[in-house]
Amino acid sequence: MPEQIAMREAFGQTLVALGKRVPDLVVLDADVAPSTRAVLFAQAFPERFFQVGIAEQNMIGMAAGLSTLGFIPFTSTFACFAKRDLDQIRITVAQPKNNVKVTGHYSGLLAGKTGKTHLSIQDLAIMRTMPNMTVIAPADGVEVEKAMEAMVAVHGPAYLRLARDPSPVIFDASYRFEIGRAVTLRDGSDVALISTGIQTPRAVEAAGLLQAEGINALVLHVPTLKPLDVDAIVAAAERTGLVVTAEEHSILGGLGGAVAEVLSEHRPTPMARVGVRDVYAESAPNDALLEKYGVTARHVAQAARSHLAKWRR
Template sequence: MKSLLSKDQVSMRDVFGETLLKLSLESDKVYAIDGDLANSTKIDAVAKGNPSRFLQMGIAEQNMMSVAAGLAATGLQPWAATFAAFLSKRAIDQIQVQIAQPKLDVKMIGAYSGLLTGVTGKTHQSLEDIAIFRSLANMVVLAPADSTEVGRMMEFAHKYEGPVYMRLARDPYPIIFNEDYHFEFGKAVHLKEGTDITIISTGTQTSRSLAAAEQLEADGISVAVIHMPTIKPLDKEAIVKAAENTGVIVTAEEHSIYGGLGSAVAEVLVEEKPVPMLRVGVKDLNSESAKNDDLLEKYEISSGHIVKRVKEALTKKNSSI
């Protein structure tokens, strides 16, 4: 099969910075709010290119989100960026009470999500952010698969009136979508057709799921791959159809198996179309800092581990027939 992964790799955070600068130049409403990590999140593009729209809050995430709520209450559109670990855990009370409950127009960018955070240490890794944010009423939760999708999601978020959480990866990832790609809010993206099993993935795990599918095809296994860019609201119809078409599901995410994409998909299946299902994600473990490949292997979320779980899931499917 022809690879769906480009050899070109681009960082999500670079496109985030460039796109936010563009939005701030085009719209009087847009402000960039930084938690003293501008050169890491690349929100410094606004600080350099449109400094009157850049607000430095320092290492004070709770205050940063209160300021964001205040700006949104006056009709502005703040984009608050910091590491996903800090946004989802240090500032969650302010986010829930001051932003999510009144449904204010605040865009929250969780940079350096997941395990692969450039050896910054386990305090800077986030395996719980999807679970936390999708539990909040009125909250939209997005996880792009590549840099192209980042730009399209931001264009949507700018037009959408309400709180949005978007998780971004630190390192470059393969390009999956071309420039004609159109992001559809709340809709899954069918990347590959298959008849034996469906992999439903989100964020960074989508490129690893495509790599796994290529390996599985070489072994004679027909794999469908569905990318889920919108985790809340979830595309329930796509999940049910996948269950009907292949009869077995594997989910893949760079996140804890508790409360994230896998849990969300399981909730749909148990109510609508029970089929065998397995999850690829970080199990009941605390993270640690190391090189990327070592972390992917230790926490069993590499493309090789997706291959392994697909074969295990197929065994469950066959035994249930």
């Protein structure tokens, strides 16, 4: 078993590390700090931590106001509730390009037993349509840290998508994250697996499964949904001629949608999208959900096999 880190732990620890270096960093929390681990920042820097109560709309507005004084606010709530304040994000963050960092925790399916109300499978699609917004979905705890450092270094609105439960670590400390840059994790010539967020370790695992059958899969990790690394996506399509996207998110409007938009304009390429079909999920243990909604490594590998069979034979 590879090492596992929960993204929220990385988030809390990175907030503290950044807090030491960046005196203008402040954190606002809508009553979930123990869960998102923003509580670590609250303990380290109580004067820069604002508990706003269960009031996400007010939290975003307060963050926007603080940002006008040069503070760098991170807001802490669950991805499902980060959609409750979309209009506030639109008017007071994205349109005026205020320097607010919105974080959406417990995204995707890995908050299993909470049910469809709490499972967020549309956040990437929604945030991606907002002009001026940077949208990042890290693959592991290491990338969470690197992405947060990059977000703080760049002025402007950003959304960070995080998962709850421990997940495999695929990057080491030497990894260099850059906003807007996709990373080729594995070269291959038969098919390109293009993935984002917590789905990327599964795409890597799928490439291993395919290798055992003699299928050479390229794996391109796309941590930044916006701005999108168009060149890297087109290059992966050129190299392989077949693309499979993989995300723990709806297949509508997220990574699959974004890649389809890019390739249809720049290099039409047969595509298959792995992700949650157009349905709401349900309450169940995480593994059962990943299985039922079709986003395990096995599903990614199977999609690649079918795709190859359909277009190459």
